[in-house]
Amino acid sequence: MNPTYSRRNFIHTSMMASAVLAAGKHLVASTPAAKPGFPVADYHVHLSPTLSIEQAIQLGKDRQVQIGIVEHPGPGYPINTDADLKKYIDGLRNYPVRIGLQPVYAGWSKSFSKSLLDELDYVLMDALTSPNSDGTWLAIWQIDTHVDDEEDFMTRYMQFIEQVLTTEPIDIFAWPTFLPVPIAREYSQLWTRPRMQRIIDLAKARKIAIEINEVAHVPDENFITLAKRAGLKFTFGTDSRNQNAAHFYYCYQMAQKCGLTEADMFVPKRR
Ligand SMILES: [Zn+2]
Numbered sequence: 001m002n003p004t005y006s007r008r009n010f011i012h013t014s015m016m017a018s019a020v021l022a023a024g025k026h027l028v029a030s031t032p033a034a035k036p037g038f039p040v041a042d043y044h045v046h047l048s049p050t051l052s053i054e055q056a057i058q059l060g061k062d063r064q065v066q067i068g069i070v071e072h073p074g075p076g077y078p079i080n081t082d083a084d085l086k087k088y089i090d091g092l093r094n095y096p097v098r099i100g101l102q103p104v105y106a107g108w109s110k111s112f113s114k115s116l117l118d119e120l121d122y123v124l125m126d127a128l129t130s131p132n133s134d135g136t137w138l139a140i141w142q143i144d145t146h147v148d149d150e151e152d153f154m155t156r157y158m159q160f161i162e163q164v165l166t167t168e169p170i171d172i173f174a175w176p177t178f179l180p181v182p183i184a185r186e187y188s189q190l191w192t193r194p195r196m197q198r199i200i201d202l203a204k205a206r207k208i209a210i211e212i213n214e215v216a217h218v219p220d221e222n223f224i225t226l227a228k229r230a231g232l233k234f235t236f237g238t239d240s241r242n243q244n245a246a247h248f249y250y251c252y253q254m255a256q257k258c259g260l261t262e263a264d265m266f267v268p269k270r271r
Helices: 003-022 053-063 082-092 150-167 181-190 193-205 221-229 250-257
Strands: 040-045 065-069 098-101 122-126 129-131 137-139 172-174 209-213 234-237
Touching: 040 098, 040 122, 040 209, 053 065, 082 098, 129 150, 150 181, 150 193, 172 234, 193 221, 209 221, 209 250, 221 234, 221 250, 234 250
Parallel strands: 040 065, 040 234, 065 098, 098 122, 122 172, 172 209, 209 234
Antiparallel strands: 129 137
């Protein structure tokens, strides 16, 4: 199975349950938050058989949201060589969208030349595909059975987050503070102040923006407030491959609750 689609399908089934559990404390029934007064972008849109570039642009127009397209590089994904990457960038350059990449595996950038990577408007990466010591990968987003030891999991997860934030050439940290389903309800206990602060300090040191993720409802209000206070910038992302592109509920709610302004938002420079 194409990993892009297995991941998409998984996210849209099990992950919603986790999001609801994780966000339980701030998902009170209320009227949807209004669109913020500043320009809004969805920098996490994947093109797919159910979302053409024209459809993505139309959704952006309808919802008054700038669109940023991302694609995965690496084994099992469409972009593996400079030629693939150039074709991807050239194919999008004439459309009114930002052009991004969403690497999955640590060390991905070695496969591409620096000058070509510089043509991208931004790179967005999450810490959900963690390397195991035996050379295999642990898909954190796929853990739906059990976590043997929460503290052990958090220690390893933090190590991988630190690796991503200190070594990967990225602009946006996606899916921040996401937890797998079995421990999602312990979000506020597991995301201790020191752990949150560590992520914030590392992101700040390299000017990496924080994605507020519409699918997973992460990070929570506390994290966003701390990050804002530290001067970090934010992006909104739907991680969508269909008509959900540019459709925000959680992101607008967090913008309102945390008092985000235009100055708090990250805007990639158009190359
Ligand atoms: Zn994505």
